[in-house]
Amino acid sequence: MSIRVVLADDQPLVRSGLRVIMADHPDLNVVGEAASGAEAVRLARELSPDVLVMDIRMPGMDGIEATRLITATCDTTRVLVLTTFDEDDHVYGALRAGASGFVVKDMAVDDILAAIRVVAAGDALIAPGVARRLIAEFVNRPAPATERSPRPVTGITEREREVLTLVGRGRSNTEIADELFISVATAKSHVARLFTKLGARDRVQLVIAAYEMGLATAPR
Incomplete structure (x- = not known):
């Protein structure tokens, strides 16, 4: 059974790129796309995807607030945050909002796809080779x-x-x-x-x- 994915990013090029890449993987099925946090929340509620790949910086409702609403109301949907790590200081907030993990946009495509599978399986980005570098930076960042x-x-x-x-x-x-x-x-x-x-x-x-x-x- 394929993993149902919604892509939320305000950049059409990012969404289309991910969609094209996932089309070559039968176990990943993109069922919707959102250009804003509010649209991501709506699609999560309507489509109940297994994984919602969420950008943090979007117009209107940002990815953090959208993540908080989705994890509070959509029990079967897990959020995987997609961000530019070196520039984004909101990763901690996204994880606190209920995200199951995060990937960076300049990671290898295979690592991003692996992260989607890991999150869909009910685990999180703690696996060696994917998360240790990210978690190391996460725990070293000062909390709010x-x-x-x-x-x-x-x-x-x-x-x-x-x-x-x-x-x-x-x-x-x-x-x-x-x-x-x-x-x-x-x-x-x-x-x-x-x-x-x-x-x-x-x-x-x-x-x-x-x-x-x-x-x-x-x-x-």
Whole structure:
């Protein structure tokens, strides 16, 4: 079954380029295009795509607000933010709004397509080779002034705290298991409990939680 994708970008050339590229991949099906945040929200509600590839800077409603509305009202749609990373200071805001990850426009096409597949599968951009460089820059960026005080680490066990710290560093379940001398199945169970306890949709939101609790450091 193909992954249903909506492309949201105010530049027609970007949308058409992505559409043409995805046409060569049978597992990716572009079902709609939006030129603004408001249009992206409308299409998400009407079409219920699996993944909405969202630009941040768009006229009217920007990608951050659109992401917040989509993730709040469209349970089956995951947002993958598309941005010019070196120029955009709003990645943190987009992830806080509920995005499942982000890619940069100058990344290799195969990496962008892989990111769409990862997000559609219910994971997030924490996988080695795609996310570590981005997460490293993300956790090293200062949080907004109103969010700089770490939130208390409550409601999780000491082991879950250790797991959350490693998730915040971009570790995979296998790497977490190796570092903590536990099985991969046990690592997965701890991550699953963290999803529930912290109300996280995916691993990117766990990274945000670790960052806000003062546990996250740049991936090593």
